[in-house]
Amino acid sequence: MAGGMYFFQKATAATTSPSAAEGPFYPQRSMRKDDSDNDLVKIANHVNEAGGEIIWLKRQVVDKNGKALSGLHVEIWQCDINGVYFHSGDSRSGEHDNAFQGFGHDITDDSGQYQFRTIKPAKYTGRAPHVHVKVCTEHKELLTTQLYIKNHPDNRNDSIFKRLTKTQANAVSIVIPDEGEEPIATIDIKLP
Numbered sequence: 001m002a003g004g005m006y007f008f009q010k011a012t013a014a015t016t017s018p019s020a021a022e023g024p025f026y027p028q029r030s031m032r033k034d035d036s037d038n039d040l041v042k043i044a045n046h047v048n049e050a051g052g053e054i055i056w057l058k059r060q061v062v063d064k065n066g067k068a069l070s071g072l073h074v075e076i077w078q079c080d081i082n083g084v085y086f087h088s089g090d091s092r093s094g095e096h097d098n099a100f101q102g103f104g105h106d107i108t109d110d111s112g113q114y115q116f117r118t119i120k121p122a123k124y125t126g127r128a129p130h131v132h133v134k135v136c137t138e139h140k141e142l143l144t145t146q147l148y149i150k151n152h153p154d155n156r157n158d159s160i161f162k163r164l165t166k167t168q169a170n171a172v173s174i175v176i177p178d179e180g181e182e183p184i185a186t187i188d189i190k191l192p
């Protein structure tokens with residue numbers, strides 16, 4: 001519904017994305033798979049696609065005035081469908097879904113757009129489902145944050161999420177439409 005969508009866009013644009021801890025599982029360059037593109041579901045030369053519900057995550061990186069920012073690196077990382085990070089520090093790596101890329105990156109285009117094909121954030125012990133996001137230039141980190149599923153029941157018990165104000169929470173909450181294959185969740189990342 002156009003009305004509802006418009007409201008969501010306005011709410012998202014109203015505040016900058018709150019920064020959040022990087023967490024212990026940011027994959028350093030040496031840990032990443034050779035394939036670190038923006039499709040985390042499909043690894044080059046792998047026959048199988050990752051387990052989980054496939055979603056697209058996309059929209060714009062903007063500055064605090066809403067101006068689109070092109071040429072920025074957007075990185076995401078998240079656990080696989082088994083709740084395991086592709087990271088040597090995650091002790092449960094035996095159960096890792098080898099078809100999931102775990103980390104991906106994209107570069108914003110001329111209109112500030114980024115996009116990822118990934119899985120719906122999976123259940124993870126001790127946290128609400130989430131996706132980590134980092135935005136950088138070639139040389140400098142601009143923002144590290146985490147995205148959540150709007151109204152997910154685990155959000156209210158999440159130690160990081162529950163410190164957010166309602167406006168901040170809205171700025172990092174995605175809505176995954178119920179219908180269609182590979183639904184698109186849209187969220188602007190607004191730099192401080």
Ligand SMILES: [Fe+2]
Binds near residue numbers: 023130132
């Ligand atoms: Fe995490």
